Amino acid sequence: MNNPRLGYLREKVRQLPKEPGVYIMRDKTGKIIYIGKAKALRNRVSSYFRSVEKHLEKVYKMVENVYDFETIVTDSEFEALVLECSLIKQYTPKYNILLKDDKGYSYIKVTPPPYSRIQAVLQKQEGDGCTYLGPYMSSYVVKQTVDEVNKVFLLPTCNRNFPQEIGKQRPCLNYHIKQCMAPCSGKISPEEYAEALEEAVSFLKGSSTQIQKVLTEKMIQASENLQFEKAARYRDRIRAIQGLQENQKVVSIRYEEEDVIALVQSSIKCCAVVLQFRDYRLVDKEYFMLDEMGEFSEEALFSADEQKKNQAAEKVLQEMRTQFVLRYYDMKGSVPKSVVLDGQPSCQQELEEYLSKKAGRSVQLLIPQKGDQMKLLSMAKENASQQIAEQTRRTSREISALDELARLLGLQKVPNYIEAYDISNIGSETIVAGMVVFEGGRPLKGAYRKFSVRSVQGKPDDYASMREVITRRLERYSQHKEEGVGFGHLPDLILLDGGRGHVAAVKPIVQQMGFSIPVFGMAKDDRHRTRTIATEDGELSVSSFRSAFDLLTSIQDEVHRFSITYSRQKHASRAMDSVLRSVEGIGEKRAKNLFLRFRTLKAMEAATLEQLEETPGMTHLTACNLYRYLHEKTNEACGEETEN
Numbered sequence: 001m002n003n004p005r006l007g008y009l010r011e012k013v014r015q016l017p018k019e020p021g022v023y024i025m026r027d028k029t030g031k032i033i034y035i036g037k038a039k040a041l042r043n044r045v046s047s048y049f050r051s052v053e054k055h056l057e058k059v060y061k062m063v064e065n066v067y068d069f070e071t072i073v074t075d076s077e078f079e080a081l082v083l084e085c086s087l088i089k090q091y092t093p094k095y096n097i098l099l100k101d102d103k104g105y106s107y108i109k110v111t112p113p114p115y116s117r118i119q120a121v122l123q124k125q126e127g128d129g130c131t132y133l134g135p136y137m138s139s140y141v142v143k144q145t146v147d148e149v150n151k152v153f154l155l156p157t158c159n160r161n162f163p164q165e166i167g168k169q170r171p172c173l174n175y176h177i178k179q180c181m182a183p184c185s186g187k188i189s190p191e192e193y194a195e196a197l198e199e200a201v202s203f204l205k206g207s208s209t210q211i212q213k214v215l216t217e218k219m220i221q222a223s224e225n226l227q228f229e230k231a232a233r234y235r236d237r238i239r240a241i242q243g244l245q246e247n248q249k250v251v252s253i254r255y256e257e258e259d260v261i262a263l264v265q266s267s268i269k270c271c272a273v274v275l276q277f278r279d280y281r282l283v284d285k286e287y288f289m290l291d292e293m294g295e296f297s298e299e300a301l302f303s304a305d306e307q308k309k310n311q312a313a314e315k316v317l318q319e320m321r322t323q324f325v326l327r328y329y330d331m332k333g334s335v336p337k338s339v340v341l342d343g344q345p346s347c348q349q350e351l352e353e354y355l356s357k358k359a360g361r362s363v364q365l366l367i368p369q370k371g372d373q374m375k376l377l378s379m380a381k382e383n384a385s386q387q388i389a390e391q392t393r394r395t396s397r398e399i400s401a402l403d404e405l406a407r408l409l410g411l412q413k414v415p416n417y418i419e420a421y422d423i424s425n426i427g428s429e430t431i432v433a434g435m436v437v438f439e440g441g442r443p444l445k446g447a448y449r450k451f452s453v454r455s456v457q458g459k460p461d462d463y464a465s466m467r468e469v470i471t472r473r474l475e476r477y478s479q480h481k482e483e484g485v486g487f488g489h490l491p492d493l494i495l496l497d498g499g500r501g502h503v504a505a506v507k508p509i510v511q512q513m514g515f516s517i518p519v520f521g522m523a524k525d526d527r528h529r530t531r532t533i534a535t536e537d538g539e540l541s542v543s544s545f546r547s548a549f550d551l552l553t554s555i556q557d558e559v560h561r562f563s564i565t566y567s568r569q570k571h572a573s574r575a576m577d578s579v580l581r582s583v584e585g586i587g588e589k590r591a592k593n594l595f596l597r598f599r600t601l602k603a604m605e606a607a608t609l610e611q612l613e614e615t616p617g618m619t620h621l622t623a624c625n626l627y628r629y630l631h632e633k634t635n636e637a638c639g640e641e642t643e644n
Contacts (some may be wrong), residue, residue, distance in 0.1 A: 399439030434563030585622035
């Protein structure tokens with residue numbers, strides 16, 4: 001820590017009261033960089049200046065820039081909440097959650113004929129020859145409507161230019177799944193295309209009933225003219241319009257107006273999604289990437305006590321929810337009758353009171369555990385995961401799996417960098433271990449490592465072997481930590497292929513070496529699939545965490561594959577070594593070089609004398625000896641030379 005004022009700040013903290021209030025952090029120029037509230041000012045502020053090296057990166061940077069701080073004592077936590085919200089709005093500190101409402105009006109754009117397209121846009125451009133419908137408040141609804149209308153009326157959404165590219169390429173997948181009429185095929189006349197477009201635009205303008213009436217008449221006429229395929233197309237279009245209307249009308253929620261809020265965290269990003277329901281249907285979706293999530297430090301986060309860690313981690317999440325809700329509705333101005341959250345806020349009663357006061361009526365904060373609202377929360381979380389995936393180039397399934405794994409294990413943060421270990425042995429002489437790494441839910445094969453167990457002699461001992469491997473790995477960290485990669489990168493989570501006994505054997509080693517890395521076991525069933533997660537105290541079922549279960553299974557399969565492959569290689573190497581060492585002129589070094597080049601005796605037998613001789617360290621005479629041994633006959637090409 002490069003903050004020379006740290007001693008002064010720690011001394012100043014001792015004078016603070018244990019009363020509720022607001023604290024204000026300033027840099028050396030006097031600028032406010034962070035504002036927070038506290039139930040007990042001394043406890044909260046002191047947590048920033050103790051164990052600073054263990055802080056999260058953003059907390060560390062903030063503390064590094066703190067020159068001084070001041071506090072305002074309040075009568076209650078509610079008053080502190082209101083004051084904090086007001087001050088953040090006034091000063092917009094760098095390290096607080098800051099939301100920007102940069103969403104403008106949305107339009108539906110109809111490009112000029114021929115072969116016009118229907119698109120969703122955020123801005124209207126004058127003089128471009130296009131027709132615009134709108135403006136609309138909800139960009140989400142506009143995008144959803146345009147997508148559905150293009151599907152219903154079979155309008156193209158590809159990048160092909162018409163009529164220039166008509167007949168030059170085969171129709172794309174949308175045509176084959178009946179979501180495009182494929183004007184690129186040349187089978188659709190400009191008149192037919194213009195008719196479908198006109199119907200789509202009329203529908204967007206609100207003439208759905210009239211459109212259905214017109215389409216019904218056309219369907220009957222086509223049928224009477226024995227144009228059954230054409231009649232079927234009109235029939236399908238009518239059904240699609242009816243289905244679209246039905247989907248837009250009904251969404252099962254309890255309240256007339258309601259917001260559903262979910263926060264999803266990855267190792268490097270946090271996304272908050274708000275689904276807005278009005279008149280019992282979804283009208284808008286907003287998401288916010290929270291790079292600056294607000295920093296809520298608790299000394300218990302760094303405690304060796306798992307219970308304290310979990311409690312502190314939950315407090316962090318609760319505070320994050322509170323801060324986001326405050327910033328969001330302060331920015332929006334209007335508050336719905338009910339707000340559904342994916343977890344407990346830090347001060348629910350005070351937050352409800354604040355939102356009710358702002359709305360001028362009662363506002364409920366709901367935290368469902370089951371039912372339709374829980375389904376809506378799942379939808380919100382899936383949307384948040386998708387946004388993080390787009391930002392990090394990960395799939396939403398990978399993001400969800402890591403999020404589920406963190407909740408399953410009660411971790412303070414999402415484990416982005418996971419190491420898994422497995423012991424494999426073929427007899428007592430070949431005991432090895434494999435270490436695989438998963439980063440962001442994907443294998444990081446460049447970080448895989450192999451270990452030959454040295455301390456275990458005689459009867460195999462998995463517990464002792466695992467202790468040796470983990471000890472060697474953590475010792476290597478101190479040697480390579482400046483590199484920040486490979487052994488120089490500490491894992492967020494250690495997984496062992498084994499049960500409670502493995503965890504009990506390894507976890508004390510990790511703690512004794514001064515590391516606070518969570519350690520869990522992966523217990524297998526009869527089919528070698530992950531059955532439960534093992535802890536020191538018992539086992540956790542993973543059956544209800546589908547994404548986490550799939551991730552754990554893939555990790556366990558991969559570490560088992562890697563370790564058993566190394567074990568077989570090691571065993572084969574030993575067997576080959578014993579064979580090769582019986583050949584005159586071949587010692588340990590030459591045997592190793594031969595194994596690295598040929599891998600198997602069969603490959604060595606198929607090699608020519610010249611290929612054997614090309615092996616590093618080999619001479620002509622030794623190669624001849626080996627060739628004779630492998631082929632059990634005298635090779636006339638070998639003379640009576642002697643080795644220098």
